[in-house]
Amino acid sequence: xxxxxxxxxKGDRVKVIAGKELDKEGKVFMVFPVKNRLLIEKLNLIKxxxxxxxxxxxxxxxxxxxxxxxxxxxxxxxxxxxxTRVGYKILEGGDKMRACKKCGEVID
Numbered sequence: 001x002x003x004x005x006x007x008x009x010k011g012d013r014v015k016v017i018a019g020k021e022l023d024k025e026g027k028v029f030m031v032f033p034v035k036n037r038l039l040i041e042k043l044n045l046i047k048x049x050x051x052x053x054x055x056x057x058x059x060x061x062x063x064x065x066x067x068x069x070x071x072x073x074x075x076x077x078x079x080x081x082x083x084t085r086v087g088y089k090i091l092e093g094g095d096k097m098r099a100c101k102k103c104g105e106v107i108d
Contacts, residue, residue: 007086018072037067079105
């Protein structure tokens with residue numbers, strides 16, 4: 001299995017560009033690089049019917065986030081506030097940083 005380089009990290013703001021949550025924005029709180037998927041806060045909610053257990057005394061219907069494929073989201077640049085592709089810039093010190101393809105600013 002070949003792992004692709006994931007250019008979106010935990011804490012980034014992203015915009016959904018495909019699927020039922022189209023044009024919504026949210027913050028990434030978990031990334032699954034092996035599956036090329038991520039979880040976004042309060043987006044792509046699903047309902048799970050759960051039984052009562054020792055840890056969770058009360059059963060019922062629980063709403064939680066489902067994962068979204070990484071190809072269905074775009075990073076929102078913190079400087080220009082537009083969805084953008086991610087490139088890389090090498091700084092003077094030799095550090096490789098993520099950069100916005102639209103405005104050219106360093107993201108990290």
